[in-house]
Amino acid sequence: MLALVLLVALPCTMVRARPSLNYLEEPYATEPTQAGSEEVRSDAIKRLLEVFGMDDPPVAVTHRRKQPPQYMLDLYNTVADVDGVTKDPYLLEGNTVRSFFDKLRSEQVEFRFNLSTVARTEKILTAELHLFKLRPQATLVLNRHHFCQVSVYQLLDTSKSNNTQERKLLSSRLIPIHSNGWEVFTITQAVRSWTVDEGSNLGLHVVVRTLGGSPMDLKLIRFASGRNHHQSKQPMLVLFTDDGRRRSTTPESADPDNAQDTAILPQFPMASHESPRSARSLDQAWEEEGASMPCQRLPLYVDFEEIGWSGWIVSPRGYNAYHCKGSCPFPLGQNMKPTNHATVQSIINALKLIKSIETPCCVPDKLYSINLLYFDDDENVVLKQYNDMVAGSCGCH
Missing domain, CATH: 2.10.90.10 (Cystine-knot cytokines)
Structure with missing residues (x-):
């Protein structure tokens, strides 16, 4: 057969x-x-x-198989029928989508993803950082702030002659403080550089500030981590590529x-x-x-x-x-x-x-x-x- x-x-x-x-x-x-x-x-x-x-x-x-991320299951069901046949060839960007879980599993808002399975010949189309925002603690709900500024930075190697800064801004936007659920940030530029030079992958750092620019209380704005939260809420990198x-x-x-x-x-x-x-x-x-x-x-x-x-x-x-x-x-x-x-x-x-x-x-x-x-x-x-x-x-x- x-x-x-x-x-x-x-x-x-x-x-x-x-x-x-x-x-x-x-x-x-x-x-x-x-x-x-x-x-x-x-x-x-x-x-x-x-x-x-x-x-x-x-x-x-x-x-010992883990449960596939719900995002990947939903994406599969969007582009394929029950037999896997493509519903519409123009629904999917590229022909390959990968999901990576955070390897640092830190309690801090820092993340790192191992991209060694991505071939250098693959064209990086879009890279997204998916973070699950938790509800604020009940004692802080009456906080006067309603929005916060969430920024994602790429950590840089300052030992290299052409790098004078420790980090590079990738994405930044306003998020409602009292919301919960998945937040998605585009980090394509960083992933492209990591696939060219694997040693430059020092990870990502997320910074949360008030609208005035001052640091936000991290007890009020919390993102699920790989260490303390269920697998279904773990930080995840989703990568869309075309393998040629x-x-x-x-x-x-x-x-x-x-x-x-x-x-x-x-x-x-x-x-x-x-x-x-x-x-x-x-x-x-x-x-x-x-x-x-x-x-x-x-x-x-x-x-x-x-x-x-x-x-x-x-x-x-x-x-x-x-x-x-x-x-x-x-x-x-x-x-x-x-x-x-x-x-x-x-x-x-x-x-x-x-x-x-x-x-x-x-x-x-x-x-x-x-x-x-x-x-x-x-x-x-x-x-x-x-x-x-x-x-x-x-x-x-």
């Missing part, structure tokens, strides 16, 4: 919905050896990791007018969460009819638990990649969505003008992206979008 996923976009590939690995055996071998099967599986997993832009799968943390992977080249995925199509896909009589046996039965029934059915889309469910990835993937548990199967007989009707090239090839084949020319192939003509929400090796939660992962429809090409 794993190797089949890798071949789903190749033309004229006639495969079962969920085959065993046996179909890769030598033509004259009666039974694959156990070592051979393990080698095939290992190679298939390696190739699948390449599709997902990884060298190795993150270490499974099921026995190519965008989908299909016209439909590049056209904003067709963006709504992704919100309702995939549509098929068998939903993606149905039993793998049902998928096999449907495909086998198709074969028993002598491959006489025209080009169409059939189910191809990718189960991450079966692959062994459920330990680090949060959502989805699997998705329906679909595959294209069927004949492209002459004459090609418009319902088969033929290209002009396919039409000409079909005519040449029908007239037997050239013996070696086959009929056109049944292949995906519309592809959609999926989203993966997962834990990396540092237990940071990552949302990543992968292009060309779902066959939206099929045609004769």
